[in-house]
Amino acid sequence: MTGSLPIAVIGAGPVGLAAAAHLLARDLVPLVLERGAGAGTSLKAWGHVRMFSPWRYNIDEAARALLEETDWSAPNPEALPLGGEIVRRYLEPLAGHPALARHLRFEAEVTAITRHGLDKMASEGRADAPFEIRWRDTGGGKHRSLARAVIDASGTWTQPNPMGVDGLLVTGELAAAAHVEYGIPDVLGARRDTYAGRRVLVVGSGHSAINVVLDLLRLEETAPGTRVTWALRRNRLDKLLGGGLNDALPARGALGLAATRAIAAGRLDVLAPFAAERVVIGADGLEVSGRLDAMSWAGHFDRIVVATGLRPDLNLLREVRVALDPAVEAPPALAPLIDPNLHSCGTVPPHGAAELAHPEPGFYIVGSKSYGRAPTFLMATGYEQVRSIAAEIAGDHDAAKRVHLVLPETGVCSAAPVAAGASGCCGGPAPESPTAPDAEVCCADDALAKAEGKDGCGCGTQDPPASTIPCCGAAA
Structure with missing residues (x-):
């Protein structure tokens, strides 16, 4: 009886639109519900951040097939896009495709999912009952849609982790909300005036x-006057800063090496391991106190950036039978493959319907939300x-089991940084039409650096300028 109903897809980000x-390629009807006003709402929030993975890993093949029916111009597969470029050059054209556009509902925030006429406890007839999705529009109107199956691709961006090392807000964190920002604020662009000349505490131990x-x-x-203090909640600095050529996504390895050089040059104060306990608004800004390597510590700042990762919003799933790992909050079959406590490099084998199945037939969590609290997600995996x-x-169970993807190693290993003077280039192949057309470039990162007026990214040099975008040719 549910065969004529659409398949609900929650979220119009890269994985949701994919x-x-x-579904369209399988002659199935999707119903895409997106809380934002357009495709890629969450990506726009970090549109200034450059991706670690090149375009070839960020475009889905079924989506590409739709786009190639139009006058879409494919980007250079080896270039590293900004988050905003993913939206403009890929997601918006995809969402505008006539075959897909009529199935999209923007400004539709999903608030709950259940089985029509059944609560979570009811078992009889459950597998045959359609899903009911409750959602509201921006005008406050409440709606109900029925679906044959549900694919939850709503992501984790709206659920940042708090500052506390115990996973909770620290005392005073909420009261200081006007001075605290979560995620990756655009401190060089839209948020420049907020951070210029300020004392800033950045809390987090990952690449964000x-x-x-x-x-x-x-x-x-x-x-001048801008001062940065970096607080890592866990003492994993060596693991985080190692990498370079050992990371199969070189742009990510370069981040660790860049931070290494900043620390060595004395431009960056590092607290590790640091556990914040209290934030107090005072005459000298924010007083942050806590424990630094088991000793009491306190400092004064004007702004705090909390980049401690993200977590899935499970509230809308209260009436759906889901199975999640108690620690990672990912499906039990996937959790041990991505648990950062078990995998220093985060290599994740491709996985699909079998690993993502839940006790609720026809319900799936995909994309970054399927990874729960693990930080190693790649779009290509989604x-x-x-x-x-x-x-x-x-009903094509054989195709569902087949693997169609070979991933690069996804994490920075805990190897030592590459020695000074190392040969080779680290930013991926130079783009065919570099952003700095009059400059000779050796890789994508080198092109980016020269496009910004710098001397280059430092690949293969003994002592790259401090102001360049760091690459893999020099050690700390």
Whole structure:
């Protein structure tokens, strides 16, 4: 009785739109519900951040097939896009495709998912009952849509982790909200005036935190008085800063090496391991106190950036039977493959419908939300997930089991940095039409650096200028 109903897809980000494209390729009808006003709402929030992976890993094949029916111009597959470029050059054209556009509902915030006429406890007839999706529009109107299956690609961007090392807000964090920002603020662009000349504490021990730290150091070059302190909640600095050529996504390895050089040059104060306990608004700004390597510590700042990762919003799933790992909050079959406590490099084998299945038949969590609290997600992994799930929903079980994806190693290993003077280039092949057309460039990162007026990214040099975008040719 549910065969004529659409398949609900929650979220119109890269994985959600890829899911819709795969469903269309299987002659299935999607219903895409997106809380934002357009495609890629969450990506726009970090549109200034450059991706670690090149375009060839960021475009889904079913989506590409739709786009190639139009006058779409494919980007250079080896170039590293900004988040905003993913939206402008890929997601917006995809969402505008006539075959897909009529199935999109923007400004539709999903608030709950259930089985029509059944609560979570009811078992009889459950597998045959359609899903009911409750959502509201921006005018406050409340709606209900029925669906044959549900693919939750709503992501994790709206659920940042708080500052506390215990996973909770620290005392005073909420009261200081006007001075605290989460994620990766655009400190060189839209938020420049907020951070220029300020004392900034960046809390976090991942690559999002490094991105913020390096942007603040670049801000310091033109805004004297800007001072950056980096607080890592766990003492994993060596693991985080190692990498370079050992990372199969060189742009990510370069971040660690750049931070290493900033620390050695004395431009960056590092607290590790640091556990914040209290934030107090005082005459000298924010007083942050806590424990630094088991000793009491306190400092004064004007702004705090909390880049401690993200977590899935599980509230809308209260009436759906889901199975999640108690620690990672990912499906139990996937959790041990991505648990950062077990994998220093985060290599994740491709996985699909079988690993993402829940006790609720026809319900799937995909994309970054499927990884729970693990930080190692790649878009290409999400594309393989929804390819497999679309095949499973269509009844093509053999296709659902087949692997169509070979991933690069996804994490920075804990190896030592590359020695000074190392040969080779690290930023991926130079683009065919570099952004600095009059300059000789050796890689994508080198092109980016020269386009910004710098001498280059430092590949293969003994002592690259401090102001360049750091690469892999020099050690700390």
